[in-house]
Amino acid sequence: xxxxxxxxxxxxxxxxxxxxxxxxxxxxxxxxxxxxxxxxxxxxxxxxxxxxxxxxxxxxxxxxxxxxxxxxxxxxxxxxxxxxxxxxxxxxxxxxxxxxxxxxxxxxxxxxxxxxxxxxxxxxxxxxxxxxxxxxxxxxxxxxxxxxxxxxxxxxxxxxxxxxxxxxxxxxxxxxxxxxxxxxxxxxxxxxxxxxxxxxxxxxxxxxxxxxxxxxxxxxxxxxxxxxxxxxxxxxxxxxxxxxxxxxxxxxxxxxxxxxxxxxxxxxxxxxxxxxxxxxxxxxxxxxxx
Numbered sequence: 001x002x003x004x005x006x007x008x009x010x011x012x013x014x015x016x017x018x019x020x021x022x023x024x025x026x027x028x029x030x031x032x033x034x035x036x037x038x039x040x041x042x043x044x045x046x047x048x049x050x051x052x053x054x055x056x057x058x059x060x061x062x063x064x065x066x067x068x069x070x071x072x073x074x075x076x077x078x079x080x081x082x083x084x085x086x087x088x089x090x091x092x093x094x095x096x097x098x099x100x101x102x103x104x105x106x107x108x109x110x111x112x113x114x115x116x117x118x119x120x121x122x123x124x125x126x127x128x129x130x131x132x133x134x135x136x137x138x139x140x141x142x143x144x145x146x147x148x149x150x151x152x153x154x155x156x157x158x159x160x161x162x163x164x165x166x167x168x169x170x171x172x173x174x175x176x177x178x179x180x181x182x183x184x185x186x187x188x189x190x191x192x193x194x195x196x197x198x199x200x201x202x203x204x205x206x207x208x209x210x211x212x213x214x215x216x217x218x219x220x221x222x223x224x225x226x227x228x229x230x231x232x233x234x235x236x237x238x239x240x241x242x243x244x245x246x247x248x249x250x251x252x253x254x255x256x257x258x259x260x261x262x263x264x265x266x267x268x269x270x271x272x273x274x275x276x277x278x279x280x281x282x283x284x285x286x287x288x289x290x
Contacts, residue, residue: 007116008021008089008090010093018115018117092139092140096130096137107164112158137151138152139152143163148163148164149164
């Protein structure tokens with residue numbers, strides 16, 4: 001199995017299901033490295049000061065936001081840490097919506113939720129509930145250092161977590177010109193188009209579609225391998241897996257969640273703590289930097 005991005009919990013109401021988040025996509029792109037044609041050596045990228053032309057070591061690199069051309073706001077490390085989300089190992093479902101309510105333009109990247117040890121019952125409970133109700137869970141998840149909106153949905157035997165784009169990341173249709181609805185289409189044209197679609201219709205078989213450009217390029221690379229001009233990259237070290245917890249007494253937790261009418265109690269507590277921590281840190285004097 002692929003290395004988990006993190007091990008944590010999938011929570012809704014008072015139920016917490018131990019899960020591991022693993023990637024649901026596989027990158028098949030052919031990666032190229034730029035070489036110097038004079039001696040076939042790799043080309044390095046260096047951090048160079050735009051004024052002096054000298055390389056800048058990492059210890060002297062700071063982050064800044066350009067709010068106007070040539071004008072920056074310098075951010076301290078504690079500023080970025082204070083804005084970062086606190087929960088890094090949980091998927092908090094806040095609401096459930098109809099499966100077809102979200103347009104395809106909002107879906108960004110798929111992940112699989114793999115149940116932890118002795119968490120199969122809670123996992124299957126949520127999956128079957130979503131299948132029966134025709135709904136998907138909407139919540140938030142932190143991948144690395146960024147918080148994403150996400151949707152949890154049943155997909156065969158699995159629970160699929162799909163990252164969603166925020167509305168501000170989706171370009172509205174009003175920004176482009178599309179054919180007006182008053183554009184007249186003849187009945188004969190529509191009938192012929194429908195007939196053509198029916199002729200070309202079939203079952204969805206993903207295996208029938210292959211990246212032909214990639215296959216041709218691989219053949220070219222295979223022929224070039226005789227020149228032995230290769231570049232090797234060391235693999236990344238795998239992080240150790242964390243142990244998962246157990247889930248017990250689902251009926252009691254479900255009854256308590258319904259009685260209290262809470263969707264994501266852990267989220268509210270985290271928000272309160274975050275607000276308190278920001279108030280305390282705001283009192284600290286900060287060194288001004290030009």
